[in-house]
Amino acid sequence: APGAQAETTLSLVYPFPDFLVYTKSCKEFAEKVNAAGVVKIDVKPFNSIGMFEQAGEIRKGTVDMTCLPAAFYARGLPENEAISTSNSSPAEVRANGGMAIIDELHQKYMNMKYLGWVDTGVKFHVYFKDAPKFGDDGLPDLSDVKMRDNPIYGAFFRALNAETHQMPVTDVYSAIQKGVVNASAWTSIGVKGLKWDEFLRHRLDPDFYQTDIGIIMNLDTWNSLSETEQKALQAAVIEHEESSRKARMAEVVQEKADLEAAGMQVHVVPNADKYLEIALDSAYDRMTERLKSDDRPLDAVEKLRGLYIK
Amino acid sequence: MEWYWTLSIFFGSILGLMIIGFPVGVAFLAVNIVAAMVYFGGNGPLLLQLERGVGTLAGNAFGSMANFALVPIPMFLLMGELFFHTGLANRMFNAIERLMGRVPARLSYVTVAGGTAFATLSGSSMGSTALMGTLMVPEMTKRGYKKRMSIGPILGTGGIAMLIPPSALAVLLGTLAELDIGALLIAGVVPGLILAVMYAILIYAMAKLDPDAAPPYDVEMASWGERIVLLLRDVVPMISVVIGVIILIMVGWATPSEAAAFGCLGVVFLAIVFRSLSIAALWKSLQGATRVTVVALLIIFGSATFSKTLAFSGGSNGLIEWVTAFDISAYTMLAAMFLILLLLGMFMDQLSMMLLTVPIFFPLALQYGFDPIWFGVITLLAMEISFTTPPFGLLLFVMQGVAPPGTRFSEICIAAIPFMACAMLLVLLIVAFPEIVTWLPSVSR
Amino acid sequence: MAADFNPDEKHGLLDRLDAGYSLVVRTMFYAASLYVGMMMVVIVYYTSFRSLGWDYNDYSFTFIEYGFIYVLMLGCPWMVRQRAHVYIELVTAAIPDRARVVLSKAIAATCFLVCLLLAIYTGMQTWQDYNWGQYDELRGQLDIKRWIVIIAMPIGFGFTALEFLRFVFGSSLIHTGEMGVHE
Ligand code: NA
Ligand code: NA
Numbered sequence: 001a002p003g004a005q006a007e008t009t010l011s012l013v014y015p016f017p018d019f020l021v022y023t024k025s026c027k028e029f030a031e032k033v034n035a036a037g038v039v040k041i042d043v044k045p046f047n048s049i050g051m052f053e054q055a056g057e058i059r060k061g062t063v064d065m066t067c068l069p070a071a072f073y074a075r076g077l078p079e080n081e082a083i084s085t086s087n088s089s090p091a092e093v094r095a096n097g098g099m100a101i102i103d104e105l106h107q108k109y110m111n112m113k114y115l116g117w118v119d120t121g122v123k124f125h126v127y128f129k130d131a132p133k134f135g136d137d138g139l140p141d142l143s144d145v146k147m148r149d150n151p152i153y154g155a156f157f158r159a160l161n162a163e164t165h166q167m168p169v170t171d172v173y174s175a176i177q178k179g180v181v182n183a184s185a186w187t188s189i190g191v192k193g194l195k196w197d198e199f200l201r202h203r204l205d206p207d208f209y210q211t212d213i214g215i216i217m218n219l220d221t222w223n224s225l226s227e228t229e230q231k232a233l234q235a236a237v238i239e240h241e242e243s244s245r246k247a248r249m250a251e252v253v254q255e256k257a258d259l260e261a262a263g264m265q266v267h268v269v270p271n272a273d274k275y276l277e278i279a280l281d282s283a284y285d286r287m288t289e290r291l292k293s294d295d296r297p298l299d300a301v302e303k304l305r306g307l308y309i310k
Numbered sequence: 311m312e313w314y315w316t317l318s319i320f321f322g323s324i325l326g327l328m329i330i331g332f333p334v335g336v337a338f339l340a341v342n343i344v345a346a347m348v349y350f351g352g353n354g355p356l357l358l359q360l361e362r363g364v365g366t367l368a369g370n371a372f373g374s375m376a377n378f379a380l381v382p383i384p385m386f387l388l389m390g391e392l393f394f395h396t397g398l399a400n401r402m403f404n405a406i407e408r409l410m411g412r413v414p415a416r417l418s419y420v421t422v423a424g425g426t427a428f429a430t431l432s433g434s435s436m437g438s439t440a441l442m443g444t445l446m447v448p449e450m451t452k453r454g455y456k457k458r459m460s461i462g463p464i465l466g467t468g469g470i471a472m473l474i475p476p477s478a479l480a481v482l483l484g485t486l487a488e489l490d491i492g493a494l495l496i497a498g499v500v501p502g503l504i505l506a507v508m509y510a511i512l513i514y515a516m517a518k519l520d521p522d523a524a525p526p527y528d529v530e531m532a533s534w535g536e537r538i539v540l541l542l543r544d545v546v547p548m549i550s551v552v553i554g555v556i557i558l559i560m561v562g563w564a565t566p567s568e569a570a571a572f573g574c575l576g577v578v579f580l581a582i583v584f585r586s587l588s589i590a591a592l593w594k595s596l597q598g599a600t601r602v603t604v605v606a607l608l609i610i611f612g613s614a615t616f617s618k619t620l621a622f623s624g625g626s627n628g629l630i631e632w633v634t635a636f637d638i639s640a641y642t643m644l645a646a647m648f649l650i651l652l653l654l655g656m657f658m659d660q661l662s663m664m665l666l667t668v669p670i671f672f673p674l675a676l677q678y679g680f681d682p683i684w685f686g687v688i689t690l691l692a693m694e695i696s697f698t699t700p701p702f703g704l705l706l707f708v709m710q711g712v713a714p715p716g717t718r719f720s721e722i723c724i725a726a727i728p729f730m731a732c733a734m735l736l737v738l739l740i741v742a743f744p745e746i747v748t749w750l751p752s753v754s755r
Numbered sequence: 756m757a758a759d760f761n762p763d764e765k766h767g768l769l770d771r772l773d774a775g776y777s778l779v780v781r782t783m784f785y786a787a788s789l790y791v792g793m794m795m796v797v798i799v800y801y802t803s804f805r806s807l808g809w810d811y812n813d814y815s816f817t818f819i820e821y822g823f824i825y826v827l828m829l830g831c832p833w834m835v836r837q838r839a840h841v842y843i844e845l846v847t848a849a850i851p852d853r854a855r856v857v858l859s860k861a862i863a864a865t866c867f868l869v870c871l872l873l874a875i876y877t878g879m880q881t882w883q884d885y886n887w888g889q890y891d892e893l894r895g896q897l898d899i900k901r902w903i904v905i906i907a908m909p910i911g912f913g914f915t916a917l918e919f920l921r922f923v924f925g926s927s928l929i930h931t932g933e934m935g936v937h938e
Contacts, residue, residue: 017486046621047665051895052420056901059887062350062366075895076888088571116405146805151895165805166816167378171565172482173491178562180805193583195484293898294888329849330863331930333840340869364876366885366906373893375827376820376904381798382828384791563806571798593788600788604830605839607823711841719843 004030007042008229010221011046015051015072021189021251025119026067029215029240037224038232041065044310060113061218069120070212071152078290081103081260082304083117083212083247086305090117090241098307101300106216109296113222115215116237121249122206127200129182129268138280140204148172148184153209157185159282170198170260174201186212197259205268208279211248215240280309313628321346321623321656324616325702334707337604338612342367344745345619355409369613374614378567379661382437384603385570386428389577390441391595396581398548400443405544408532415517415524418459421446422509425467426474427552435468435660435697436610437570439705440602442467443712451714454525457589458725461514463714465705465722466509466729469694473502473687479660480690486664487672489682493751497683498690500750501736505599508732516728547583551576605711610659611706617662629653630670635751640678644741648692655696658702688737697728761812777836780914783835787826794822807850817894828911835918839930847930861932870916878909 007213015036023046044275049057054066055073070080083102086093099117106114126132135141135220142162149164157164165181175181176199184196188207191197197297222230260266269275284305291298327337343364351359363700371574393399402616403420417753421442429440442464446637450460480498484491484558519526533538555573564572581587633646647667654663667689675685698705700723709722740746801815808817832842847855883889884902891899 017668018670018901019486019488019668045624045627047662048618050370050618052891053366053373055892056369056887056889057366060362060365060883061352062362066611071895073892075890075892075898149896151893154896163805163808167565171378171486171567174559175562175565178393178564178565180562193485193488198492300419329845331842331844333835333866333929335840336866336869340865343869343872360872364873367873367879368877368908371908372901372905376822376893377823378820380818380823381794381819384794385798386796388791403869413879449891476894477817550813564802568798568802571795571802574795592792596788596792597784600784600826600830601793601834601839602792604787604827604834605841607827608840609836610830611827629844669796681912694838707841710843711839719845 007039008225009042009219011042011044012067013044013054013057013063014046014067015054016046018046019193022119022211025240025244029067029118029236029244030239033186033233033236036222037230039229052189053137053217055112058216058218063188063218065217067213067215070214074151075125075290077105077110078287078294078296079300079304081283082153082308083211084215085209085280086212086304088308088310089245090120090238091171092310093308094238096307098304100297101304103306105300107219107241111219112169113217113219115217115234116174116241117212117214117245118237118240118270119248120210120241121211122189122211122252123243124185124187124209124211125205125207126183126185128202128204129176129195129200131202131265134203136237137274138269139275140269142183145167145183146181148175148181150185151183153279155286156208156279159278172196175222176281184186189255191260192255197262201263202265202267203259205266206272206276208276209283214246220285236296248285256271280305313625313632314519315374315625316623317629320620320623328702332495333608334610335612338609338616340621341610342447342616342619345616345623349619349622356528367619368731370618371611371615372663374618375611380607380610381567383440383606384572384599386437386441387444387602388595388599388745389573390428390445390569391598392574392577392581392591393548394445395591395595395598396577396584396586398577398580398584398586401544401584402548403449405540408530408540409537409545411531412526413514414521414526415445415455415459415513416466417453417455418517418524419510421450421460421463422467422470426470426506427466428471434695435705435707436606438471438733439464439468439708440712442447443709444598445545447712447717448714453527456523457717457721458522458712458728459513459524460736461709461717461722462729463509463513465709465726467695467700467730468705469691469733470502470509471472473498473505478654478691479664480686481721482661483664483668483686483690486668487682487686489686493683494686497687497747499744499749501687501740504739505670505674505733505736508736509729511700512728512732545582551580602708602712606708609707613659613704614662616654617658620658630667641673641741643678644680644688647674648688648737651689651692652696652699655693655699659694659704660697662694681748683751684740684744687747688740691733691737691740695730695737698730700726700730776917780832780836780918781916783829788828790829791821793927794819813897817897817899824904825907828907829913832914834920835915838931842929844930844932848932850932852932855930855932858926859928860923864920867916867919867920867923869905870912870919874909874912877905877912881905881909898908 012030014023016023026042029041033039033041044063049063052072054068056075057063058066070083074080074084079102103114106112133141133142133193140160142157142160145162147157147164154164163167167175172184172197176196184200186196225233268271284301288298288301291301323341327340328334331339346363346367351363351538390728404418406420407416422735427440428441428722446464447460456538480494481491484494527563551573554576555569558572559566578587630650633650651663651667654667671689672682672685676682696702700706706722706726710717710719797815797818801811804811816916818829845856850858881902884900884905891904
């Protein structure tokens with residue numbers, strides 16, 4: 001009951017600075033759980049554990065929970081690409097059993113419970129300094145383009161023959177300004193926050209993939225909870241899947257409108273179907289390759305593609 | 311445990327260990343092991359807590375240390391060592407001396423200019439302090455300069471560098487605080503120039519008040535013909551290495567972090583031209599650069615992992631939230647935030663400080679009606695001052711690491727004070743006359 | 756520097772062992788120095804190739820980033836021997852010689868313990884990373900296992916611990932007490 005004293009306290013970390021919407025959402029989730037009063041979540045401040053170190057620490061049990069994008073441990077669990085590249089909603093993959101497979105893999109290989117998939121509904125775009133050109137095949141001609149690399153979409157752009165370059169996010173602003181790189185992909189929200197729109201004035205449509213924040217938990221901690229506690233936590237995650245999706249989708253509409261009002265040019269890929277197909281193939285090819293190199297069974301690959309892609 | 315006990319125990323033990331003579335990096339690590347055990351270790355037997363706690367520390371160290379942002383430290387050190395061991399530095403400083411004639415304390419002015427140039431390029435106060443400390447302090451000590459005339463200007467220049475574009479730290483602050491980055495960069499120019507003038511006046515006054523601090527010695531006055539030869543042969547080529555590096559950044563060949571490596575290449579090239587390059591000089595330069603890099607990296611290892619443990623403990627958030635919860639006047643709040651930055655700066659690198667304070671300070675500043683760009687410039691200054699405030703700023707330790715043997719730590723602290731006072735004065739000026747910051751961005755719109 | 760290692764003057768087994776050990780520690784520092792030089796070469800190489808639009812090795816960036824851990828861990832022990840790490844001689848310069856010997860050895864012993872603990876438990880973390888097949892997730896596309904980097908920590912801290920131990924049992928002290936006395 002609301003206001004009741006919870007017995008169990010779970011520690012939670014998050015990867016992004018406090019000003020980002022994903023952090024606000026994660027804290028909102030913790031507040032909802034605390035308000036319900038069945039279990040208590042103790043939110044640890046930003047930078048308590050490095051962002052790419054969090055998955056390992058959850059697996060070990062240093063902290064109990066985190067709100068982490070699947071891409072942040074996708075090398076350890078290659079099937080996570082199914083989440084990053086999905087075009088479905090959490091409700092849909094819950095209903096069709098896709099999320100149960102992902103949860104099973106988390107338990108089997110990462111000693112983690114995958115509670116749910118929040119902050120969905122935001123997709124990726126490529127932003128360019130100069131207007132993008134298109135080839136005869138109706139795909140973007142990226143021969144003059146130097147992109148900032150990223151673990152999520154790097155493989156996709158290399159499949160489109162773009163040059164990709166690694167650099168720390170702190171260097172990107174001046175790198176774009178000076179033309180060290182002249183394109184970068186980012187989500188539909190957040191470009192304004194990074195000020196990249198000062199130099200990147202052209203956006204490529206359609207958008208692709210989808211942002212995700214997984215609420216994940218150490219499996220031993222999960223198993224130590226009572227049934228009531230498990231149910232309460234799971235219910236809170238499912239509620240947050242819905243409410244955060246609505247909130248993010250509203251923000252996408254708002255920021256797109258703001259950027260276009262500020263003069264962002266939109267260019268549409270002529271052969272959009274092929275473009276999106278390459279986006280998916282490159283990710284699933286990489287998933288398969290990684291599983292093979294780790295001697296892991298491939299039976300989940302096709303199943304996940306069927307369940308996470310509409 | 312309440313956050314203030316946590317903080318007092320952490321800071322108290324680190325300070326205590328440093329004062330009795332523990333290596334600075336190890337003092338951080340010693341406290342960190344205990345703290346990591348308590349906070350990351352969870353429950354269970356002591357050995358299990360140690361395993362988890364220190365294991366987490368290893369992971370956090372991996373995340374913080376395998377970081378490209380550290381590149382300026384070894385690269386600018388290498389550039390300085392190459393300058394030094396190939397004799398090119400000596401050549402240039404001799405020439406500048408002769409060009410400047412009998413201006414008292416001329417090397418101190420050269421130090422301010424050189425230090426600003428390097429720190430601006432590298433965006434790393436630590437790297438440029440180490441470089442100028444290696445390059446200039448022994449040279450000036452040899453000529454009878456007192457330590458405060460050599461060490462002081464070096465410690466002071468970081469403040470100018472983070473205000474003058476390109477400043478990596480300013481870009482980062484702009485990103486984290488969602489400021490107009492272009493405006494923030496431009497806003498730093500006027501305060502940066504004022505600070506440079508203040509340093510020049512300070513050096514002039516210090517040399518006037520105590521002529522022995524920078525003893526005059528006879529230099530042969532050069533004829534105009536000789537001066538032109540000196541300038542073209544011994545000064546222009548060396549400076550053009552620095553200018554070349556700036557050009558590489560401007561045309562988009564290299565990012566500021568990468569550009570330092572081209573500086574090293576430029577010095578090697580010059581040394582070949584002047585026929586002063588030898589395998590011995592190269593090897594000595596590499597060892598010298600590595601020596602200081604290792605010393606600086608151990609301190610960074612200690613403080614970077616410590617700031618994560620501190621964040622996890624809730625200690626740093628507790629302090630910030632406590633101070634910011636008071637219902638006080640705008641200027642008192644500004645002073646309180648300034649003091650917190652100074653306090654945190656004793657133990658943390660600037661990036662960690664920013665990540666910790668920006669999310670709380672900037673919304674608060676807006677609530678109090680502060681201009682965000684103006685507040686951003688003050689934040690930058692506070693962070694640089696905290697880096698160098700006696701008795702415990704990380705830059706002071708770096709200086710201690712590169713200063714000639716026999717340099718007392720107290721001398722370094724005393725040398726820093728007048729220059730930090732200038733920076734404080736600048737902060738007061740900016741508070742009294744916000745136009746110093748806001749004017750240039752407003753006309754360049 | 757040669758004073759630390761002069762095989763001609765030492766004939767006992769322990770002396771030989773110590774000489775061999777010193778050679779290892781010094782060679783580690785030389786390796787760190789070479790690594791710093793390589794960092795410069797690699798930055799110039801990949802930056803130029805990128806600007807010219809040529810392909811460059813994907814591991815260039817990672818070579819540099821990992822370098823900070825390798826260089827620190829390779830160079831740290833020898834820097835202890837050289838008394839190069841930063842410490843403050845405030846108390847140690849003020850107290851009498853006898854007390855300084857005791858304090859200095861106590862500090863060296865504590866430093867030994869700190870580094871030993873770090874060596875043991877970063878070693879266990881390395882072992883866990885190895886067993887779990889923990890990847891460097893930030894550089895996921897490069898397929899690098901994290902133990903390849905973390906393993907530098909137990910080695911570096913292990914040798915650093917031994918170097919502090921020399922100051923506990925050896926005749927020389929970390930603290931000279933000279934700073935602030937002789938200038
Ligand atoms: Na600057
Ligand atoms: Na300080």
